[in-house]
Amino acid sequence: MIALPAPKPGILARREEIVAALRAIVPGDGVIADETRLKPYETDGLAAYRQVPLAVVLPDNTGQVAAVLRYCHGNGVRVVPRGAGTSLSGGALPMADAVVVGLMRMNRILQIDLDDRFAVVEAGVTNIGITRAVEDDGFFYAPDPSSQLACMIGGNVMMNSGGAHCLKYGVTANNLLGVTFVTIEGEVIEIGGAHLDAAGYDWLGLITGSEGQLGIVTEVIVRILRGPEGARAMLAAFKGAEIAGAAVDAIIGSGIIPVALEFMDRPCIHACEAFAHAGYPLDAEAMLIIEVEGSVAEQDDLLARIKAICERFDPISLKVAESAEQSLAIWKGRKGAFGAVGRISPDYLCMDGTIPTSELPFVLKRIGEMSEQYALKVANVFHAGDGNLHPLIMFDANDPDSFRRAEEFGAAILTLCVEVGGCLTGEHGVGVEKRDLMSVQFAPHELDQQRRIKTAFDPQWLLNPSKVFPLEGAPVPLAAE
Amino acid sequence: MSDLLLPADEAGLAAAVAAAHAAREPIAVEGNGSKRGLLRPVQAARTLSTRNLAGITLYRPSELVISARAGTPLPHIEAALAEKGQHLITEPPDTRAVFGTQAPATLGGIVAANLSGPRRIAWGAMRDHVLGIRFVNGEGEVLRSGGRVLKNVTGLDLCKLLAGSYGTLGVMTEITLKVLPAPQAQATIAVRVPDAAAGVRALSAGLGSPYGVTGAAVVPAGAAPDGPAETLAFLRIEDFAPSVAYRTGRLAEDLAPHGAVQVIEGAESRALWTSIRDALPLGARAEEALWRVSVRPSAGPGVLEAARAIGGRGLLDWGGGLAWVAGPAVPAAHDAIAAAAGGGTCTLFRAPEALRLAVAVLPEEPAPLAAIGRRVKAALDPRGILNPGRMRAGA
Numbered sequence: 064m065i066a067l068p069a070p071k072p073g074i075l076a077r078r079e080e081i082v083a084a085l086r087a088i089v090p091g092d093g094v095i096a097d098e099t100r101l102k103p104y105e106t107d108g109l110a111a112y113r114q115v116p117l118a119v120v121l122p123d124n125t126g127q128v129a130a131v132l133r134y135c136h137g138n139g140v141r142v143v144p145r146g147a148g149t150s151l152s153g154g155a156l157p158m159a160d161a162v163v164v165g166l167m168r169m170n171r172i173l174q175i176d177l178d179d180r181f182a183v184v185e186a187g188v189t190n191i192g193i194t195r196a197v198e199d200d201g202f203f204y205a206p207d208p209s210s211q212l213a214c215m216i217g218g219n220v221m222m223n224s225g226g227a228h229c230l231k232y233g234v235t236a237n238n239l240l241g242v243t244f245v246t247i248e249g250e251v252i253e254i255g256g257a258h259l260d261a262a263g264y265d266w267l268g269l270i271t272g273s274e275g276q277l278g279i280v281t282e283v284i285v286r287i288l289r290g291p292e293g294a295r296a297m298l299a300a301f302k303g304a305e306i307a308g309a310a311v312d313a314i315i316g317s318g319i320i321p322v323a324l325e326f327m328d329r330p331c332i333h334a335c336e337a338f339a340h341a342g343y344p345l346d347a348e349a350m351l352i353i354e355v356e357g358s359v360a361e362q363d364d365l366l367a368r369i370k371a372i373c374e375r376f377d378p379i380s381l382k383v384a385e386s387a388e389q390s391l392a393i394w395k396g397r398k399g400a401f402g403a404v405g406r407i408s409p410d411y412l413c414m415d416g417t418i419p420t421s422e423l424p425f426v427l428k429r430i431g432e433m434s435e436q437y438a439l440k441v442a443n444v445f446h447a448g449d450g451n452l453h454p455l456i457m458f459d460a461n462d463p464d465s466f467r468r469a470e471e472f473g474a475a476i477l478t479l480c481v482e483v484g485g486c487l488t489g490e491h492g493v494g495v496e497k498r499d500l501m502s503v504q505f506a507p508h509e510l511d512q513q514r515r516i517k518t519a520f521d522p523q524w525l526l527n528p529s530k531v532f533p534l535e536g537a538p539v540p541l542a543a544e
Numbered sequence: 545m546s547d548l549l550l551p552a553d554e555a556g557l558a559a560a561v562a563a564a565h566a567a568r569e570p571i572a573v574e575g576n577g578s579k580r581g582l583l584r585p586v587q588a589a590r591t592l593s594t595r596n597l598a599g600i601t602l603y604r605p606s607e608l609v610i611s612a613r614a615g616t617p618l619p620h621i622e623a624a625l626a627e628k629g630q631h632l633i634t635e636p637p638d639t640r641a642v643f644g645t646q647a648p649a650t651l652g653g654i655v656a657a658n659l660s661g662p663r664r665i666a667w668g669a670m671r672d673h674v675l676g677i678r679f680v681n682g683e684g685e686v687l688r689s690g691g692r693v694l695k696n697v698t699g700l701d702l703c704k705l706l707a708g709s710y711g712t713l714g715v716m717t718e719i720t721l722k723v724l725p726a727p728q729a730q731a732t733i734a735v736r737v738p739d740a741a742a743g744v745r746a747l748s749a750g751l752g753s754p755y756g757v758t759g760a761a762v763v764p765a766g767a768a769p770d771g772p773a774e775t776l777a778f779l780r781i782e783d784f785a786p787s788v789a790y791r792t793g794r795l796a797e798d799l800a801p802h803g804a805v806q807v808i809e810g811a812e813s814r815a816l817w818t819s820i821r822d823a824l825p826l827g828a829r830a831e832e833a834l835w836r837v838s839v840r841p842s843a844g845p846g847v848l849e850a851a852r853a854i855g856g857r858g859l860l861d862w863g864g865g866l867a868w869v870a871g872p873a874v875p876a877a878h879d880a881i882a883a884a885a886g887g888g889t890c891t892l893f894r895a896p897e898a899l900r901l902a903v904a905v906l907p908e909e910p911a912p913l914a915a916i917g918r919r920v921k922a923a924l925d926p927r928g929i930l931n932p933g934r935m936r937a938g939a
Binding site: 497 | 605609660671685692701745752784786787840841843863888889890906907912913916917
C-alpha cells in the first residue's frame with residue numbers, strides 16, 4: 064500500500080468551524096459534512112484506497128470556488144479537487160484533513176460557436192456532454208477516454224486524458240484553447256481564449272495534466288471539430304505479438320495514420336469474446352482493431368491498403384466491416400474489455416504505461432513471465448499506434464496477499480516500461496498509485512525542479528496533497544500549520 | 545557583438561551556464577541567431593549558442609519519433625524526414641526572408657519560439673509535437689521532461705512550458721518530436737471573395753466540412769503594395785491522391801456559393817503555402833514592422849481593418865485566426881494593432897530596435913499570473929541570467 068501522511072490534528076480539531084465557514088461561502092446543501100453522505104466521496108476509480116474527507120463542498124460557480132480556496136489558503140486547510148471521481152490513479156482520493164472541492168454542480172455549457180469552432184463549458188460538464196451538445200451539427204470533441212460517459216472535462220484537463228482516437232486527434236492538451244483557473248490564493252485567472260496559441264509562457268500546457276497540483280480549473284474552452292463523413296473498422300488476428308507488431312509498423316510505414324489502432328493479447332481476446340460475443344478469433348495470440356475515416360469510397364480504399372499489408376503477415380483472420388453495424392460489432396468487445404475482465408476476476412488493477420512500440424513483443428513476453436512469478440493473471444490491451452499499454456492485473460481484494468502481489472506486479476511492469484524507454488503513465492496520471500515510482504523515471508534533481516514549480520503556484524502545498532510527488536524529499540511548506 | 549560561447553556538448557553547455565550562474569552574469573541564448581530580431585533585444589555581455597550541439601540522435605519512422613540536438617539546422621531534419629516520406633507536422637515558418645538572415649533556424653530555436661505554420665489549424669502547434677526535451681536550467685543542471693513516446697502524462701509538462709519561452713527558462717539541448725507521414729498529394733481551392741470577412745466565412749464553411757482542410761488562408765486585395773487586385777480565400781487538402789481528388793471536388797461544390805472557385809494543384813499549391821507560411825505575400829519592407837496576431841477566426845478581418853487604418857496591410861492564416869500585419873514601425877501603430885487583437889494575443893514579430901524597446905512586444909499578463917510567472921522563472925533561473933529582457937522589459 065502507498066503510505067499516506069498523518070492528518071494534521073489541528074485541522075481535525077477545527078472541523079466544525081471549517082464546515083461553518085464553508086457553509087457561509089456555499090449556502091444550501093452545497094456543503095456535505097455528515098458521515099453517511101461523505102461516504103460516497105471516500106474513493107475514486109482506484110477503489111483499493113479509501114479515506115473519508117473532512118468535508119465536501121460543491122460550489123455552483125467560479126466565485127464560490129475562489130472563496131473556498133481563499134479560505135483554505137488562509138487557514139492552512141488542504142484541498143482535493145474532484146470531478147466525477149473516475150480517476151484510475153487515485154487522483155481524487157481524499158485525505159482525512161482535506162476539503163474535497165467537487166465541481167459536479169458546475170455542469171453548464173456556456174457557449175457554442177460553430178463558426179469559430181469552440182465551446183465554453185464549465186468543469187463539471189461530462190466529456191460526452193460536449194460532443195452531445197454539438198453532434199447534431201456534425202461536430203464533436205475529440206478526446207474520448209473510456210470513461211467518457213461519466214468523466215468531466217475539468218478532470219480531463221487536470222489529467223490530460225487521452226482515449227482510443229488520439230493517434231489522429233491528440234490528447235486533451237492538444238484540443239484546448241483556454242481555461243478559467245483559480246489559484247490557491249483565490250485569484251481567478253483567464254488563460255488563453257477562443258484563439259490559438261496565446262503568446263507568453265504556455266500556462267495552459269503546464270496546467271493541463273498537472274493533476275490538481277497547481278490550482279483548480281472551473282471553465283474550459285475546447286476546440287470542437289467537424290466529424291468525418293464516416294468511419295469503419297477492421298479486425299486482423301495474428302499468430303504472435305511480434306507479427307502483429309510488425310504489421311503495425313508496416314501500416315504506419317505505408318503512410319496511413321488510422322484513426323485508431325488497438326491491440327489485444329490472447330487473454331484479453333478470450334475475456335472480451337466471452338463477454339461480448341463479438342466473433343473474435345480465439346486461436347489468435349494477438350488481434351488488431353484498425354479504424355479509418357472518410358467517405359465510403361475512401362474507407363474502402365484505406366481498408367484495402369491495410370488488408371493487403373496485413374496479408375503479408377500470415378494472418379489467422381482478417382475481417383473488414385462492411386457496414387457501420389459490423390464496425391460497432393468489432394468495437395463491442397474492445398470497448399467492453401474492462402467490464403469483461405471484471406467478469407472473470409473479482410478485482411483488477413488497470414495499469415497505464417507507455418513504451419516505444421517496437422518494444423511491445425519483449426514487454427509482453429516479460430509481462431507473461433511476471434504473471435507466473437506473481438501468480439496473477441493479466442490481460443493486455445494496447446493503443447498500438449501510440450505505445451500506450453494497459454495491462455489489467457486480476458486479483459482478489461478480499462485476499463490482502465493477492466492485492467500486495469498485484470501492486471508489486473504493476474510496479475514491476477511500469478518499471479519495465481521506463482527501462483525500455485517509455486514512461487510510467489500515458490493517460491491515467493500519477494496520482495497516488497504511481498507516486499512512489501516517480502523516482503524510477505526522474506532523478507532527484509528533476510523531481511526537485513518540478514516541486515519548485517509546484518511551490519511557485521502553491522507555496523504551502525495545500526493542493527491535492529500526497530499525490531504525484533514522492534513524500535520523501537518533499538519541501539517543508541513555507542507557512543506553518 | 546558580445547563574446548560568443550560555443551560549447552561542443554551538453555556537459556560543456558551546462559558548465560557554461562553554471563559558471564554564468566555563479567558569476568551572476570546574464571547570457572543571451574540562441575541557436576543560429578536567425579530570430580535575433582524577434583521580440584526584444586537581450587541585454588547581455590555574452591551569448592551562448594547551441595549551434596555546435598548538432599545531429600539527429602534517434603529516428604524511428606515506424607514509431608513516428610525523431611530526436612535531435614537543439615543546434616541541428618531545421619533543413620537537416622526536414623531532409624532526413626523526407627528521405628523516409630515523413631515531415632514536421634506544423635510546417636514551421638522559415639523566417640530568413642523576414643529577418644534578412646542567412647543561417648537557417650535550429651530545432652531548438654523553432655521550438656523555443658513555438659512557431660507553427662498553416663497546418664497548425666488541423667494538426668496542432670509546434671509545442672503539441674514536442675514529446676521530450678533535455679535542457680539546462682539557469683543553475684546549470686541538466687534535466688529531462690517528457691520522453692520519446694507519443695503519450696506521456698508523467699509529472700508536470702515542462703516541455704510545453706519551455707516551448708515558447710524563448711530561452712528564458714532553460715536552454716534546450718535535445719528535443720524529441722512526433723512526426724507524421726508526409727501526404728502523398730495536395731491541392732488548394734482558391735475562392736474569389738468580395739472581402740476578407742467573406743473570405744473567412746468561406747474558410748469557416750470549409751473547416752466546418754468533413755473534408756479535413758489542412759490550410760485555410762485569406763490573401764486580401766492589396767496585401768502587398770504591388771500585390772493582387774482581388775481577395776482570395778485558399779483551402780488546402782492533403783492526403784492520398786484519390787482522396788485529394790474526391791474531397792477537392794466536394795469542397796469546390798460546397799464553396800461555389802462563396803465565389804468563383806479555382807483548383808490549384810501539386811507544386812503550385814505547395815509554393816503557395818510556403819509563401820503564406822513565411823508571410824511573403826505582404827512583401828514587408830525592411831523599415832516596416834511585422835506583427836503576428838492570434839484571434840478567434842471571425843475577428844481576423846477586424847485586425848486587417850486596423851492594419852489599413854494605420855497605413856499597413858495584412859493577410860490571414862489559420863482559418864482567419866492568425867493575422868500577419870505589416871505597417872509603420874511606430875508606437876501608435878503597435879498600440880492600434882494590439883488593441884485590435886482584443887481578447888486575442890498580439891506579438892511584435894519584427895521591428896527596428898527602437899520600437900522593440902519602446903513597446904510591450906507581448907501582451908501584458910494579469911497581475912496574479914505575472915506574479916506566478918516571476919516565481920516560475922525564479923524556480924528555473926533563480927538569478928535571472930537567461931535571456932534577460934527577451935520577452936518583457938526587466939524580466
